[in-house]
Amino acid sequence: MDDNIRTELKEFILKEFLPGEDLRDLTDDLPLISGGILDSIATLKLILHLEERYRITLEAHEADKSHLDTIDRIAGLVEAKVKSRAS
Amino acid sequence: MNGTRPLHQSFVETAASRPERLAVVEPGSGAITYGDLDRLSDRLRDRLVALGVRRGDRVGLYLRKSIDAVAAIYGALKSGAAYVPVDPGAPPARNAYIMQNCSVRVVVIEAAFEAAFRAELSGERAPPELLVLSDVGGGCGLDRALERIAGSAETAGTAASAPGDLAYILYTSGSTGKPKGVMLSHDNAVSFVDWCSEVFGPVADDRFSSHAPFHFDLSILDIHVPLKHGAAVVLIAEDTGKDPQRLAQLVAAENISVWYSAPSILSLLAQYGNLSGHDHSRLRLVLFAGEVFPVKHLRTLCGLWPEPRYFNLYGPTETNVCTFHEVPTPVPDERTEPYPIGRVCSHLAGKVVDETGRIVAPGEEGELCIAGRGVMQGYWSLPEQTARGFLLDRDGVPWYRTGDVVVESMPGSYLYRGRRDRMVKRRGYRVELGEIEAGLYQHPKVKEAAVVAHPDEEAGVRITAFLSAIEVKRPSLIEMKRFCSERLPLYMIPDRFSWHDALPKTSTDKIDYQRLKEMG
Numbered sequence: 104m105d106d107n108i109r110t111e112l113k114e115f116i117l118k119e120f121l122p123g124e125d126l127r128d129l130t131d132d133l134p135l136i137s138g139g140i141l142d143s144i145a146t147l148k149l150i151l152h153l154e155e156r157y158r159i160t161l162e163a164h165e166a167d168k169s170h171l172d173t174i175d176r177i178a179g180l181v182e183a184k185v186k187s188r189a190s
Numbered sequence: 191m192n193g194t195r196p197l198h199q200s201f202v203e204t205a206a207s208r209p210e211r212l213a214v215v216e217p218g219s220g221a222i223t224y225g226d227l228d229r230l231s232d233r234l235r236d237r238l239v240a241l242g243v244r245r246g247d248r249v250g251l252y253l254r255k256s257i258d259a260v261a262a263i264y265g266a267l268k269s270g271a272a273y274v275p276v277d278p279g280a281p282p283a284r285n286a287y288i289m290q291n292c293s294v295r296v297v298v299i300e301a302a303f304e305a306a307f308r309a310e311l312s313g314e315r316a317p318p319e320l321l322v323l324s325d326v327g328g329g330c331g332l333d334r335a336l337e338r339i340a341g342s343a344e345t346a347g348t349a350a351s352a353p354g355d356l357a358y359i360l361y362t363s364g365s366t367g368k369p370k371g372v373m374l375s376h377d378n379a380v381s382f383v384d385w386c387s388e389v390f391g392p393v394a395d396d397r398f399s400s401h402a403p404f405h406f407d408l409s410i411l412d413i414h415v416p417l418k419h420g421a422a423v424v425l426i427a428e429d430t431g432k433d434p435q436r437l438a439q440l441v442a443a444e445n446i447s448v449w450y451s452a453p454s455i456l457s458l459l460a461q462y463g464n465l466s467g468h469d470h471s472r473l474r475l476v477l478f479a480g481e482v483f484p485v486k487h488l489r490t491l492c493g494l495w496p497e498p499r500y501f502n503l504y505g506p507t508e509t510n511v512c513t514f515h516e517v518p519t520p521v522p523d524e525r526t527e528p529y530p531i532g533r534v535c536s537h538l539a540g541k542v543v544d545e546t547g548r549i550v551a552p553g554e555e556g557e558l559c560i561a562g563r564g565v566m567q568g569y570w571s572l573p574e575q576t577a578r579g580f581l582l583d584r585d586g587v588p589w590y591r592t593g594d595v596v597v598e599s600m601p602g603s604y605l606y607r608g609r610r611d612r613m614v615k616r617r618g619y620r621v622e623l624g625e626i627e628a629g630l631y632q633h634p635k636v637k638e639a640a641v642v643a644h645p646d647e648e649a650g651v652r653i654t655a656f657l658s659a660i661e662v663k664r665p666s667l668i669e670m671k672r673f674c675s676e677r678l679p680l681y682m683i684p685d686r687f688s689w690h691d692a693l694p695k696t697s698t699d700k701i702d703y704q705r706l707k708e709m710g
Contacts, residue, residue: 124668133668138671138675139678139683142681142685
């Protein structure tokens with residue numbers, strides 16, 4: 104599950120925000136927001152995508168750097184949300 | 191007394207007192223002494239007068255850079271006319287527009303450009319007379335052209351130009367798409383040349399470079415400062431001027447002592463000129479103007495040429511140089527911010543104003559305005575644009591609005607912030623595109639950086655960085671974005687990074703922002 108989310112996430116981010124970039128450069132710990140790769144509009148687009156794709160809801164306080172800055176963190180957040188939905 | 195003499199007066203006096211001295215060197219084509227240049231320009235003056243040129247007229251120069259062209263400048267000035275140099279490489283339609291716009295009476299033109307130029311003039315009611323030179327080089331083309339019609343002209347004598355008479359008109363690109371003619375008087379020019387004498391202390395043994403084309407205002411210093419002081423000017427042809435290896439050879443072979451150019455070619459010299467392989471020990475002054483010199487290239491240059499003094503000169507064509515700053519060398523390793531444009535030249539006055547024209551407090555940003563003897567007379571037949579270009583103070587003194595935003599960083603010394611029209615608002619923040627460029631230049635692989643903004647429905651403004659790299663392998667988008675995020679606020683990070691082998695340049699070798707904007 105975890106790896107699937109990561110792969111899907113990377114594909115989405117590459118396609119939407121980093122056209123032409125090498126998948127290998129998009130590492131799990133790359134700072135996306137604090138590293139200037141996702142600006143505020145891109146972050147919003149990412150959140151909308153996550154909510155739709157995984158049928159989850161992100162709270163306002165989760166739409167920030169501390170929850171979404173790296174692939175690792177995003178995957179962790181999505182996984183927890185999906186699990187709590189299933190239970 | 192300073193300023194009351196015409197622009198060509200000091201040259202004529204040197205020619206009388208030291209006729210045997212070398213005035214102009216044209217590598218590969220020859221050289222000419224003060225005496226011969228004086229006589230050649232006298233003959234042209236006589237011919238121009240015979241063709242109907244009178245004091246207050248205009249004479250067009252449609253010539254490649256050459257001794258012939260320098261003689262034509264002095265011939266036109268002696269006839270009492272203002273000279274109007276055009277870029278011979280520009281489209282004939284543009285040059286025809288310029289010549290018609292200021293209704294030149296005579297155009298001194300090379301045969302190679304004649305047919306295309308005549309075609310553009312057809313249908314014109316009062317076309318200018320053409321004085322056709324079969325070729326240029328060493329002054330021979332002009333000499334032969336005048337020889338052919340020898341005897342037809344009587345000695346006219348040099349016109350008694352007044353300080354307020356126009357000396358030259360330089361056309362710059364107008365925001366409307368039509369070039370506009372910046373009118374400079376003899377007094378404008380002489381006050382600038384005299385300021386150069388005061389600050390740079392030229393001597394008769396100096397050898398000045400002439401790198402800029404004659405339709406560019408850097409040429410005023412290149413030509414008129416050395417020829418005021420009995421020094422020599424070395425003309426650099428256009429193709430040599432773009433080739434750092436050949437330029438480095440030329441600086442050594444011609445014993446250049448004063449170099450003046452835009453920073454871009456100095457950046458190339460520093461990187462590719464193999465400067466340490468040449469003897470450039472005669473070089474005592476390196477002057478640059480026209481755009482911001484990226485600090486990393488300036489540091490490299492100062493490292494390779496440690497001896498000369500370096501001056502950052504600033505000013506639009508409308509004022510010529512109006513502020514200057516001597517760059518202390520060496521440039522410290524840790525420095526990344528560009529050098530100040532410095533303090534206002536002694537023949538001018540400056541002030542910094544806000545949008546309403548009020549002087550701002552020291553340390554606050556505002557538009558630099560310049561008044562004094564060096565400030566242009568206006569734009570040729572554009573009274574409204576001229577009026578918009580000036581701010582009148584309570585005493586009725588006209589201050590030229592440079593359109594450049596500066597801040598007084600130390601008492602009397604200004605820091606350049608950018609063009610007034612290069613300030614954009616993004617997400618409510620004021621963004622100076624030049625600041626993004628300065629940030630991009632800090633990347634070790636970035637050779638050139640230029641940033642443009644476009645209106646964007648979604649984001650308000652979309653920022654594109656145009657870049658060229660030092661190596662074939664270009665940094666990735668991720669690398670660039672991360673790099674920017676470490677140096678710039680997030681709202682200043684460009685939306686797009688567009689890599690090119692080289693950025694497009696204008697005819698004066700500055701980055702062509704107009705083209706970049708069109709490229710999107």
